[in-house]
Amino acid sequence: MKRFAYLSVLSLLYSAACHADLDRAALSGAAYQLTDQAYQAMARHDDAAAETLVVQARQLQPDSYQLAMLLLDIEMRRGEWNEAEQLSAALLPQLPDDGLLLANSGFIAAQKNRGADARRYFAAALRAPGLDAVQQENVRRALDSIPDVPVQSPTAPSPVVITEAPLDAAYRFLREHDDVQALAMFQKGFAAQPGTPNQYADAAYAAHRLHQNQLSISLFKQALDANQALPAGLQPFDAQQVFNYRNEIQQINRSWGAVASLAYQNSALSSTSVNPLNTLQGSVEAYWQPDDFAGNQDGHLFQLFAGDTETLFDAHGGVTGNSTAQGTLGMRYKPFADMGMMLTAQRLVALGNASFTDTLLRVAYSNAAGAELDVKQTDWRAWQFYTEAAYFVNARRSIDTFEGSYGQAFHLLDTNSRVIVYPHVVLAAEYDSAALNGSAVAAGPGVKLRYWLREDAYNAPASWLDLTLQYRWEPTHTNLLGGWVVRTIFWY
Template identity: 35%
Template sequence: MQASAFGIAILWSVPGMSQADQTLPLPLTGSAYRVARQAYGSYDSHRYQASVGYAREAIRQRPDVMSLRLLLASALEAQGDRRAAVRAIDDAIKALGPEPALRARRSALLAIIASGANSPSDPNALTGNMAKTAQRAYRAYAKHDYDDAIAAANEVLAARPDVMPLYLLVIDALTAQGRDLDAYNAVIAATQRGGDKPGLRARRGFIGARLGPVAASEAYDALRRGDTDIAISRARAAIGYAPNVPGARDLLIDALIQANRFDEADQAATDAISANPSALAPWLLRGAIRERLGQRDASLADFAQAMQLQDATQQEQRNGRIVIADMALATGDPQRALDALNGLDPDGDATDLMIAVRRQKARRALTSSVAANTADLPMPQLDCTRIDSGILCTLHPFDPAYAQYAAAARAYDQHDYPLAVAQAREAVRIAPDDPVHRLLLIQALASNGDQAESKQEAANLIESGMIDTLPSMNAAYFASNAEQPALAARYYNEAVRNDELPPSSLLDAGYANLNAGAAPVAASYFRRGIDADNNGDISLQPQQAFETRRTMSELDRTWGVNASVGYRPTGDQTTFVASPGSTADKSVQAGAEAYWRPFGYFDGHTIELYARAYETLYSKAGNTTGTPSLEGALGVRAKPFASQNLVFAFERIVPLGSAVQPDWLGRIAYSNGFGTDLRVDTPSWWTGQLYAEAGHYITHPDNYATFSGELGRSYRLDAIDPHLVAFPYAVLGGDYNTQINNRASMGAGVGVNLRYWFREDAYHAPRSFVDFSLQYRLKIVGDDRAKGVFFNASFSY
């Protein structure tokens, strides 16, 4: 069944998935759609004057749709005004450019006009009743009574088959009725009887240009539903109608390949090359076909010619190189695969990973032998879509799940992540050994919020061994997603050795190495990442750059000095150089400590040797103060878990003053918090911190514990200095001591902290600070040591 003019035009106006270098119009919608429907409906019912009016209005609303321009020309021609039709085509060319369909239509119209159509070329050629019948045919045509015009003309032609103008009249009347197939057959019959006249050639080209796209569309539909016989028949018909109709030759070759009719496919490809030697797809298809037929030398020659063509788009050329590489890999020639991919730099699209995967396979295949298997060659695939003038096809490397992968990629780009996940799953099911599909699935799952499943899919890929077929950067991504930092670090480092690590991945490589326990290597990546940001090679957000410098500060720290002085030390982490334990005395204590990390950062498992001294400066209870209270300590502390700030310490109490007794002390401390560092991305932020410590004196048995929790909001005082931060907060604190009658106490209150950060450079965030803290607490339980004013000043370098 022949599709209506409206149905075909709407199908042709819908953009497809094709990646060819052509701008397709947006689908007709709204008012333009309704008016266009009326224009096509009027044309189909032979109301040509109405069709002209509706077509002009539709063009006014959507001047970019070529099919509307062609409809206007057809309606004007059907009214008998071919010169007006030419003017309409001229207007279309001015608006849309010299599109092939417009130029072909204009040439056909001019040729028909030049042939003297629809008027007797020789008034004396016919006499008597024959002349009267011929005049009746012309009058009927002028009145748009095409049935009578055809009947009268055929009546004359039955007796006088030599009168060519009447053949032209019959053909034009059939065309005006929309009976293109009958008109085309009439052209063929007239040509067989009277020779290939210019007027017949023009009409054959014009009518064939209308029939060709319809037949090509039917071939496309048949191929999509797997009916290769119909696809072959309709593709051949399309080529017969219009030898240059877009896509018909590609569809014919593809249908013959799918039908395993390789000899015919080879001939069809040869015909396509003869028709257009600069087209890329026929060369690639014929090369693949000839490889399948065992014609190796001919196949290599076709592939070599394909690599020399320059008319294809860049992406078509990249896909073509991948097709050639696939054939080379399948036939055991990895070096030829590498040669085909040589010079293809990353382009930011899906072909980047496809190319990288094949390069990796080729490099590994160079060290092993691969047997050729021409019965299972990865034949290239066509991706086709309808356009105004036929079918537009682009060639893609073999992928049994291409349709699902393309749908997933399209959904991902449109941020429809649930659909992207569903389609990517299907692609993985169909082609489970293709890492390109798995990468898209992992990305889609992560974007859809399914982090656990994304991680599991990455782990599955690693366990399958498929990760070894990936290029280093993609393998590093998979390993990172699977939370296997050692494996990720290995691939990042491999990418560096292969000069494949882009500046944008320097920090990722750094954190992978850091989590894998290679802190010095991580520091080198962070340093390079900071340089890349400063040089403009990458663009880090200010806070991201700051956090990178903060990490560098931690990695590079090998020693430090702390000092503090406090009135009734608060038991939080800023008083770590005060006397361990707690007391009911309202006193002022001061102390200082120096520490050394003999192993440096040590993958976050820091070990510190320290020496400390502290004394009591004032005691309300009259306890020992001054030099007699001076107490020293030598100790070691360790942080065994990189991800948890849990610290164990053991130290020797050394009496430096006469009132101090020697002892051994074991301590355990835990701290956690958020928002405790300086921030550069916002002037204020929430801050919370918790510090708890417990200890045991061995020689003179005593157990103690202390804790402090603070929650508030930090404010950067930019008006004074952007390194100065005020932190008002609510506090809950308490302690326990077996040497005090009322062993436990706890209080709550409010406080304010003022901290100034300093000592930073291009690679390090501020590494030192001065801190002042003032609190007032109310007692909750215990004695009076839980309430009142608490003050502390500390210094960290």
């Protein structure tokens, strides 16, 4: 049977046709977060996880056009033709004139060996609004490829259509998870004719998965340029998608960074059990993540870092300044692409006469939603948490910590603002095996102000400045976590 390249929702998701039966409003809240995770899963070729995430998102926004078409696309990607046929049949009464749905219904019918139905759907798709010139040509080519005689059994081998265009072949190779051939076909197709914004973006992701970072950046830039060149009503990328692609460029470009922080807290880092102290600590860290290292590919992360921490103020008259300088050299590794786990090994070096030398091993896990900049919504639900188990080898000391927050994030002005306000409630817990009263729990209100900076036309903001103010009540009365907490962090 001939193989038909369906119109991927990644290149056709935002067709220009308008229908009232399904809601075309932007996704929001948890549905938006789940959909974003689904796109990330698709970029990793994990279509099964993507399908699960989209199904969950549809339970939250069942009338979303975007989610319906995305689910249809994933089912076709996975070869779930029966499920795709059922979904298409359910959607067609609501969207009888949608060019994208009609075209994909044609490809489904062709895969099910229903040539007459495929012809009918393809012909209707060409009459319907919503397909651009390139998309219409793909449908015409598919229509012309349908044989006049019955096609072979679906169990028979499926040779490629001889007249298959390079860009059609590129998407076929993407479905077969062959990024090398897909990228080659994309480049061949772009040499013959300009691509669409989504075609450039899909090619960029293929290049990124092949660790061709500079080519990936170039293709993402072409995607943004192609989108910008279209009239406002025909641009397939909305403001958030443009921002996401700029963020991809920024992340690919990053090979090093630095972090500086000031923190007022109720206890100081020490090698022995001490009484709680009201202290102000400052720290700096620089890190390097080598581009060509295998640990920095496919969603993993590997960094080498060096830093210094000092106590700048002690309300009880303790040692401050250079005498407390605590140097550190270490490495951290994120072993799972889709899990926020971080493994860290570092050597603490005594730079001052009041600091100490030890080996510190840490296992951390974090997760968040709504923590990134949203350029479409004026406000959105946000939460995040971080938990860590740390062990000082020489001191045989364990410190386990948890901090989580939940609240609503707001643009300070409009959606173009780069200043975000995040009022929240916080829950914190700590266990210190060396402290006399080693277990503490605290909770209370807080507010965080974040300013995003260092961006240009192609790069999303690469840095941010945080100011966090919290007041915590501590029912455990250890004085480890209660009272005022003030933090300032500059991430470069």
